[in-house]
């Protein structure tokens with residue numbers, strides 16, 4: 001989560017917080033959890049409270065880098081996560097998150113079982129060139145709008161009559177109870193008291209218990225969201241003591257919650273899930289991609305994308321004069337949307353049309369100078385030549401076979417998707433020079449470069465150990481939505497498209513796409529490992545676990561299957577027919 005807060009709004013929150021002490025449960029805000037201590041969470045569950053058959057608690061930590069997480073686990077710095085989750089459950093060794101690797105896109109995918117290209121949430125920010133709607137959820141007064149924008153049911157809606165609670169994340173449509181926590185977390189966030197933010201999330205379990213005691217029912221699903229880690233990594237970097245400290249704080253909070261569940265006799269009945277939305281990398285070097293595109297002659301849309309309800313014709317006016325929108329998301333991912341000269345935003349340009357744009361932006365002068373030098377101006381090539389760009393991706397949403405072109409300075413690849421008997425198949429070919437995805441370096445991935453179509457799960461299995469796992473199966477899904485942009489730029493390792501942050505994500509490196517995911521609970525083996533999975537499987541897994549069935553009318557909606565069978569027998573993944 002990366003939130004720019006308006007100072008005025010923050011000041012108002014501070015004032016409110018001083019005037020109105022948050023009601024109830026104050027002692028939990030000032031508790032003192034820690035290793036070796038009994039739980040400091042003050043709550044009891046009365047004997048007459050009905051516990052659902054298969055309750056779930058999700059610890060959702062934002063921006064947890066797997067490499068560092070594993071290093072800290074090995075060093076004994078995360079004793080509670082090790083004790084309550086790793087030793088009691090199944091650790092997915094390579095869990096690949098959904099593209100793009102951006103908070104709102106990924107938490108929505110975790111909460112719906114659908115890829116961002118299918119939920120409409122293509123990042124923290126997006127532009128919809130067809131409806132001229134734009135959105136930026138990083139503002140205090142627009143973040144909650146995500147709930148209106150998610151296409152399709154959330155896990156909370158799919159659980160129907162089951163009671164569910166969510167703390168802090170705005171992606172919660174359909175839950176029975178949402179604790180926004182602004183009184184507690186908002187002030188702490190503003191003053192960068194990140195430990196306090198993490199503690200205030202866990203403290204809400206006291207409200208969960210109080211409410212359960214009141215209506216005699218414990219919720220089937222509780223989602224606890226911890227955003228501090230992500231913010232610390234952006235501000236201070238992945239190697240910073242602050243980021244590491246906040247991962248330790250998260251561990252202590254998981255421990256305090258689990259000790260409280262244990263004390264109340266609930267622990268052995270709960271399925272516990274630990275998951276993160278995306279990884280994180282250091283970004284010591286910066287490329288101002290907006291300025292670069294502007295220098296090439298684009299008429300950039302410079303206002304903030306900010307969708308409070310606006311009349312359609314106001315939107316037409318708003319986007320009438322610019323011809324290019326560059327949206328930088330989470331600093332390492334840029335979505336570019338183009339309007340061709342004389343045409344409306346509704347027209348999606350071909351790759352050739354995008355290549356020719358720069359010459360048009362330069363007018364006759366550009367055309368003449370290009371003619372003089374004998375070289376045609378090629379916008380895509382110019383963008384890929386910018387220091388800091390790893391490669392560009394262009395999505396051709398053609399029917400019936402959509403394609404994605406991956407274009408680097410020294411090579412290009414082509415993904416083609418085809419549907420056969422209701423099943424999606426994917427082919428990847430290197431069309432020019434060096435393979436931008438480097439799949440030839442892996443014997444498993446190389447074996448699929450045979451010019452044939454393969455299933456999503458075959459691509460997942462074959463590329464899971466590479467620097468770019470699952471891209472062949474996921475990039476076409478991302479480009480299913482026009483909100484993904486006409487051309488996407490992904491930053492090189494060590495670079496971002498922002499200015500001044502030490503860490504970022506949104507890119508396609510392994511440290512951004514492979515994330516920690518752990519399941520522990522009844523029926524699952526202890527201390528086991530599942531070689532790989534996708535985080536988009538979380539919702540189908542939870543829905544199957546809680547409902548105890550896999551009704552086809554629900555399960556056909558999901559972009560990947562439930563993991564329950566694999567979690568119960570995680571010895572080998574085995575190719576499924578998905």
Ligand SMILES: [Zn+2]
Pocket residue numbers: 001062063102103104230277278
């Ligand atoms: Zn995030």
